[in-house]
Amino acid sequence: MSIMENSETKSFFQSTTAKMMMVGLLTFVLLIPLLFVQNLIQERSERKKEMVNEVAELWGKDIVFYGPILKVPYTFEENYNITDVKTGAVTIQKKNTTKYAYFFPNELNNNSNVRKNEALKRGIFNHVVFTADMKFNGYFSEPNYTKLGISEENMHWDKASIVLKTTNLKSIKSELKMKVNQENLLFEPQNSEKSKYSILATNTFDYKSLLVNNKLNFNFDITYNGSNSIDFVPIGKVTKVVIDSDWKSPSFDGSFAANDTSKVVNDNGFHVDWKILDINRTFTQQYDDVIPDLDDYLFGVKLIETVDEYQQNERVSKYGFLVIGLTFLIFFLIQSISKINIHIFQYSMVGIALIMFYTLLISITEHSSFTLAYAIAGTSVVAMITLYSISILKNRKFPLFIGTALSVLYTFIFVIIQMEDYALLVGSIGLFLILGAVMYFSRKIDWSKS
Template sequence: MRIGWKLALVGLLLVLLLLPLALLDGLVSERQQRGREVAAEIARATAGEQALVGPLLLVEAEHRTERRRVVNRGGQMSEETEESLQPVHYLVGPESLDIEASLTTEKRGRSLFSVPVYLASQQITGRFRHVAPPVDVGELRPRRAWLVLGLGDNRGVRRIGVTLAGRAATVEPGSRVAWLGEGLHVPVPLAALDGELPFAVDLALAGTGSLAWAPVGDENSIRLAGDWPHPGFEGHHLPDQREVGEAGFSARWAVSRLSSRVSQALADCGPTDGACSGVFEGAFGLRLVEPVDRYLMTERAMKYALLFLGLVFGAVFLVEALAERPVHFVQYGLTGLAMAMFYLLLLSLSEHVGFGPAYAAAALACSTLLGYYLAGVLGGRGRGIGFGLGLAGLYGLLYLLLRSEDHALLVGSGVLFAALASVMALTRRVDWHRLGRA
């Protein structure tokens, strides 16, 4: 067969092999979706992501205004005062907010899928100083007040105790703030608004996925320690100090109202407003990151499938041309299918033994199979062993690329350059015209 026709058939085979690879990619997406569904089911059964907003001071007041007017009573002019009372609600952030939190995690799963669930024990302390917002005319007279705490999911509350000015207070469900959604509230005596109001909250909160806080105080200090070795810090502020190790992590945030838009957002948002995006946009915290997402890693590995097929087919074709050992179109196809089988083995094994061991087992199985098969196809045990070792080396290189995403482009381009240079060096004296007439 002429070399041009052989190259065309090999290229067509590469295109045809994209079909089983596309089916495998769909299977990976299906398993990913199933994993997300299980995570959502576990969150619905326990508690979802948690975001703490508060404590805040919610005050219901009367806006009292007076208007003087002159009236004519039987020809006698007199001046009267008309008083108007309008209900007003407003929020006051704490002068200081200090949170000391510890986080413990456990894996909960269903079938082959598992999700980390956490329990965050928090000691929240601080103080309020009630200052009514300014009004153009009249005055504001407080009538009722509450301490409110917004949560992401009330079902996560495992323990809570609140003290106001050193006295235990009764906690009620509901935040009484429209844009907070879920949360808790505590009645505050009106007399407590006259001076400094210290508070303390002992809160044990369960959740999944992430834990965040909104810096609602003038000065905010949050310290968090946990046993999860792979925290992903996120949000509007990163920790000022952090330590991450195999045994867990610790982090500290210090945020003032001068470096955060949350205080201004609180002043602009009323308790009855439907939304207050500025508060949540300024939140920060951490996400429990899975160190190795087997489906994501498999999906990333499959992006190199066409490159692997091209390299192996090119190497087989090169040996065929140089050694004048004809390789049939069907033998190319079986070689490609064996390489596609690597990804199916990787996906199925990783669900049971983890990504690293699954990758090693799949790479060893496919390298051994192809080494044994190509030893017969290419007419020599040495050639088969060489191909098997070369393919094992490629799989090892791919694993390094998957584990070091930052250097993937650099390493990949270096390998391609080395492969091209090797082909050019081996074929620099080949008479392609003679091969083309074969």
């Protein structure tokens, strides 16, 4: 009876069912080092983000431009009560208080040329930044102070100034002056509230004495160092913005759509323009005492890298389970068809080689392009597994098939991760074809002997 039990135990562990269970268990066990690889990719990605923030602090961050705004002081008579402590009598006294009225331009035009700069290197990480040459012009006309309840005699037109709100004063790389009709005005930084904006203001001037044909025309230029994005607030009754750049992968975002008829994006860069009217937004052209927060109306362009090397590595690693599972399936089918015995240790060696592909990929990517790194890592792993298969399978026909199948699989994954719009469609079709191939090659296996 004992001899019969030993025979049954031995036959079960040598059966196809037992081998299938062990290979399946090994596949799930290999998910643990694959998870460590994905954590490594995330860690390296976080280190790059830290470097990007460091470079942005030194070079220049996102550019947001809000202005120019005409600022005019005015006085008004304010009543306040004084109570006599002894008698309790209340007397009303008056005092003059100074506030400021803010007026937006009738027309605001901007033409910007954004040049991609050489990558700034921090260790093994690179970060791409830009320089923006921005030209502004437009005019103010007939500020509507009556809407604010201010009378003409209370306006101090001789103490007018022009205000800009923007980000990253330290990234401005040109002298900032404005030509107002025939007068040149210089901007100086002002104390501002705690916000993302810094305030620049010109020296005071006499608004009415500078008017020409009842208009206050202005033009000025700014050169910025920046990274990531450029945004504007459409404060003109008519706001026109034109941006040209050599950047290949822009993203046009914000509250207003760009002009589709003139928008161009190609390998040489992009051209885009906006025209926004006062009826397209819900704020007025004049404000009393406080410049409003209009961040909800921002529009502009984000200069992005569509998929950086760490995103590509992460996307490749998500196919790790598929690669390990299909590779083991190929070995298992060969084992079942050819009756060649493959030990679970040999499966383990193949699985570890497949995991090594991802560590090779990320380490080589950090010193070269993703495409080159993928080619080197893929070729190395396919060659290693193919040569190892020759010693396992004792012939060249099956190892050649394994090498070809792995090459096709890695090529298929590379094509998928390069796609954005059709990745799901192509991936689904590919998996359907793989399933069909497995069903075809396994159709003649006699599973009844398992």
